[in-house]
Amino acid sequence: MRDVTLSSLERLGLGAEAPVIDDVTQTFLMDEDAFRLFYDRTARPVWAYLARITGDRQLADDLLQESYFRFLRSRAVLDDEAHRRNYLFRIATNLAHDARRRAPMATTSIDDGIEHDHTDPRSDGDATGRAVQRLDLSRAMKQLKPRERSLLWLAYAQGSTHVEIAQTLGLKTGSIKPLLFRARRRLSALLQREGAR
Amino acid sequence: MNACPREPEVVDAITRGDWTRAADDLRAHAASCAACGELVTLMQALREDHAVVLRAADVPAAGTVWWRATIRARAEAAQRASRPITVAQGVAGACIAGVAATFAGIAWRAFPSLPQADPIVMLALGLGVCIVVAPLVLVITLARD
Numbered sequence: 001m002r003d004v005t006l007s008s009l010e011r012l013g014l015g016a017e018a019p020v021i022d023d024v025t026q027t028f029l030m031d032e033d034a035f036r037l038f039y040d041r042t043a044r045p046v047w048a049y050l051a052r053i054t055g056d057r058q059l060a061d062d063l064l065q066e067s068y069f070r071f072l073r074s075r076a077v078l079d080d081e082a083h084r085r086n087y088l089f090r091i092a093t094n095l096a097h098d099a100r101r102r103a104p105m106a107t108t109s110i111d112d113g114i115e116h117d118h119t120d121p122r123s124d125g126d127a128t129g130r131a132v133q134r135l136d137l138s139r140a141m142k143q144l145k146p147r148e149r150s151l152l153w154l155a156y157a158q159g160s161t162h163v164e165i166a167q168t169l170g171l172k173t174g175s176i177k178p179l180l181f182r183a184r185r186r187l188s189a190l191l192q193r194e195g196a197r
Numbered sequence: 198m199n200a201c202p203r204e205p206e207v208v209d210a211i212t213r214g215d216w217t218r219a220a221d222d223l224r225a226h227a228a229s230c231a232a233c234g235e236l237v238t239l240m241q242a243l244r245e246d247h248a249v250v251l252r253a254a255d256v257p258a259a260g261t262v263w264w265r266a267t268i269r270a271r272a273e274a275a276q277r278a279s280r281p282i283t284v285a286q287g288v289a290g291a292c293i294a295g296v297a298a299t300f301a302g303i304a305w306r307a308f309p310s311l312p313q314a315d316p317i318v319m320l321a322l323g324l325g326v327c328i329v330v331a332p333l334v335l336v337i338t339l340a341r342d
Contacts, residue, residue, distance in 0.1 A: 024270035039259040048250040157247035159212035
């Protein structure tokens with residue numbers, strides 16, 4: 001966890017000067033204690049998902065905050081943790097796709113500032129090979145369509161079921177298998193091309 | 198290449214943990230099946246990447262996110278609450294302008310030496326002033342907000 005910089009809202013002074021309105025948290029989807037628990041369980045996976053599908057760390061930071069705000073303000077009826085989680089990922093997906101439509105170029109690459117684990121007992125050569133592999137993967141992922149990136153990340157990186165992926169991406173469960181297969185074929189072809197460079 | 202019916206088993210084995218501990222027959226199958234072999238390679242790469250990105254995730258504390266959400270919700274609520282006042286200010290401004298125009302018309306008629314117009318024309322002028330002034334007042338008020 002880290003200290004955060006002031007958002008544009010706070011810089012405008014809205015935080016300090018906003019008039020006292022009746023407790024706005026009454027309109028939130030959950031109370032603070034429940035939110036803290038939910039956030040602690042989901043924030044890192046949501047950030048990782050946003051970072052990988054946008055390819056931009058800074059954007060992932062912004063979208064994470066926005067995702068939780070929209071989640072809290074939603075009026076959806078979510079029975080259990082799994083539904084809440086899928087709904088949050090759906091909000092994050094929509095925000096990421098909207099952001100990409102507005103500004104398709106990444107400003108701070110997800111691979112900037114990621115420290116590779118040099119305490120790994122494996123040899124340096126092995127670690128370098130893995131770093132190169134990750135870079136190839138990152139480049140190949142960027143060339144995929146946003147939906148393909150989401151599908152592959154949810155299915156293979158996070159291990160989500162087809163039902164969960166369908167809920168997150170707003171697709172029919174039956175369409176996940178063929179879409180995933182096609183996305184996998186594309187990623188494989190792109191990785192081969194990256195590896196051949 | 199076509200999908201293999203054993204792919205769900207491969208996905209399940211890798212998702213549950215270390216692929217090297219998967220059943221021997223499944224690993225032997227993946228070694229000889231192009232689709233499953235490709236799946237193993239991609240899943241291992243993506244899961245390793247997932248672990249690295251998760252470690253790099255530097256998310257704000259839950260309390261900070263909650264605090265920002267309450268501030269923003271409060272600001273939005275305040276903005277919503279002040280909207281009817283803004284509209285009322287605009288309407289009031291337009292009414293004042295209309296009444297002022299009407300009084301100006303009456304005052305004009307009090308001086309017979311000035312060129313006189315039909316009362317209907319004067320009323321139309323008053324309404325015209327309202328129509329012109331109301332949007333102006335609204336724009337100025339909203340810009341101030």
